[in-house]
Amino acid sequence: MKVFVVNCGSSSIKYQLFSMATESVLAKGIVERVGQDGAKLTHTKGNGDRLQKQVEAPNHSAALALVVETLLDKDAGVLSSIGEIEGVGHRVVHGGEAISASTIIDQRVIDIIKDNARLAPLHNPANLSGIESAMAVIPHVPHVAVFDTAFLATLPPVAYRYAVPTEWYTEHHVRRYGFHGTSHRFVTQRAAEILGKSVDKVNLITVHLGNGCSMTAISGGKAVDHSMGMTPLEGLVMGTRSGDIDPAIVLYMQREGATAQEIDKTLNSRSGLLGLSGKLSDMRDLLEQVDAGDKNAELAVEVFVYRIVKYIGAYHAILPGLDAVILTGGIGENSLPVRRRICKALARLGAEGDNHRNEQTRGGKAGAITTDASRLAVWVVPTNEELMIARDTAALAGK
Numbered sequence: 001m002k003v004f005v006v007n008c009g010s011s012s013i014k015y016q017l018f019s020m021a022t023e024s025v026l027a028k029g030i031v032e033r034v035g036q037d038g039a040k041l042t043h044t045k046g047n048g049d050r051l052q053k054q055v056e057a058p059n060h061s062a063a064l065a066l067v068v069e070t071l072l073d074k075d076a077g078v079l080s081s082i083g084e085i086e087g088v089g090h091r092v093v094h095g096g097e098a099i100s101a102s103t104i105i106d107q108r109v110i111d112i113i114k115d116n117a118r119l120a121p122l123h124n125p126a127n128l129s130g131i132e133s134a135m136a137v138i139p140h141v142p143h144v145a146v147f148d149t150a151f152l153a154t155l156p157p158v159a160y161r162y163a164v165p166t167e168w169y170t171e172h173h174v175r176r177y178g179f180h181g182t183s184h185r186f187v188t189q190r191a192a193e194i195l196g197k198s199v200d201k202v203n204l205i206t207v208h209l210g211n212g213c214s215m216t217a218i219s220g221g222k223a224v225d226h227s228m229g230m231t232p233l234e235g236l237v238m239g240t241r242s243g244d245i246d247p248a249i250v251l252y253m254q255r256e257g258a259t260a261q262e263i264d265k266t267l268n269s270r271s272g273l274l275g276l277s278g279k280l281s282d283m284r285d286l287l288e289q290v291d292a293g294d295k296n297a298e299l300a301v302e303v304f305v306y307r308i309v310k311y312i313g314a315y316h317a318i319l320p321g322l323d324a325v326i327l328t329g330g331i332g333e334n335s336l337p338v339r340r341r342i343c344k345a346l347a348r349l350g351a352e353g354d355n356h357r358n359e360q361t362r363g364g365k366a367g368a369i370t371t372d373a374s375r376l377a378v379w380v381v382p383t384n385e386e387l388m389i390a391r392d393t394a395a396l397a398g399k
């Protein structure tokens with residue numbers, strides 16, 4: 001069975017075509033600068049052959065038509081007919097309270113995505129546009145929506161309610177929803193496999209560290225707390241997002257003359273590692289500056305790690321037990337210095353870092369980075385959100 005996975009952002013479309021028998025990637029790619037001048041398609045076949053070209057992509061629909069054309073191309077392509085695709089999986093950011101699992105897209109699901117657009121104004125409309133465009137070019141097969149929020153639907157009220165007037169929740173839907181759920185679900189399943197436990201018995205703290213960063217407390221395989229909130233701004237320090245701040249800072253900065261729009265942009269795009277370092281949001285670049293003796297870069301990395309360790313301490317306290325802390329995402333999977341700092345800072349909770357194991361789990365390999373004697377196990381488990389979407393799509397489309 002071949003499954004096509006689409007991740008449609010406001011100005012880009014990422015895609016992967018899977019062969020589900022072997023869970024291998026037949027082709028993947030991205031169309032960037034959709035709706036702008038200078039759109040570009042990068043398409044890579046499973047054998048590594050890569051095609052890159054400037055394209056005309058005035059909207060998502062034109063971009064997807066190009067992708068399908070490329071999949072069918074006699075040189076760059078990997079399909080002889082579009083009919084070979086038996087299901088299409090879509091990443092959708094916000095399912096609100098109505099969605100707790102992946103689901104075949106029908107009018108009800110489309111209405112839910114539209115309804116939740118006010119909670120995710122940048123993401124849901126783009127996701128929906130991707131769905132509508134893909135349904136037009138790949139008709140007659142099930143299209144499945146896999147929501148970022150779904151895995152966090154098991155959060156109990158004690159974790160998802162904010163201590164604000166009840167009407168904010170009942171009338172304005174103000175609560176913690178959480179994001180990155182597909183990644184947290186994937187690594188939870190994978191960690192259970194590696195630890196030799198059934199998923200419903202596993203207690204974990206899963207830490208996704210990419211450009212966006214989030215942490216989930218997992219009890220018996222279910223999410224019971226999560227660091228992102230009503231929006232992806234809350235929680236850990238991220239590449240350009242602040243994570244937790246005193247909410248009164250927003251009001252204070254407004255009184256100082258900043259507009260709501262400026263503050264929104266500052267907290268989402270000019271804060272986090274970028275804000276603290278003054279110039280860099282990418283962990284690789286930042287670590288180079290740390291090595292070169294840059295004090296602001298050092299502070300940025302310290303605050304980043306400190307916030308992670310503080311949250312791990314909090315989640316440790318609320319879980320009934322803890323099998324392992326799981327690190328994933330670009331930084332979790334690749335950044336040896338950040339992993340080393342996290343293990344060191346977790347010493348009081350019983351973590352004993354193992355530098356040799358840290359080296360061995362370089363470049364996308366799963367494994368422990370603490371010693372066997374460590375009272376707290378820290379593992380690296382690479383995530384694969386696209387594969388999770390493909391699996392859900394295959395399961396639902398195959399029915």
Ligand code: ADP
Pocket residue numbers: 209210211212239281282283284285329330331334335336
């Ligand atoms: P996204 O959240 O956009 O999917 P990724 O999961 O790819 O992002 O993570 C991006 C982050 O991972 C960046 O901060 C980048 O510097 C970091 N990263 C990727 N590779 C490495 C590496 N080899 N060493 C350190 N950091 C890395």
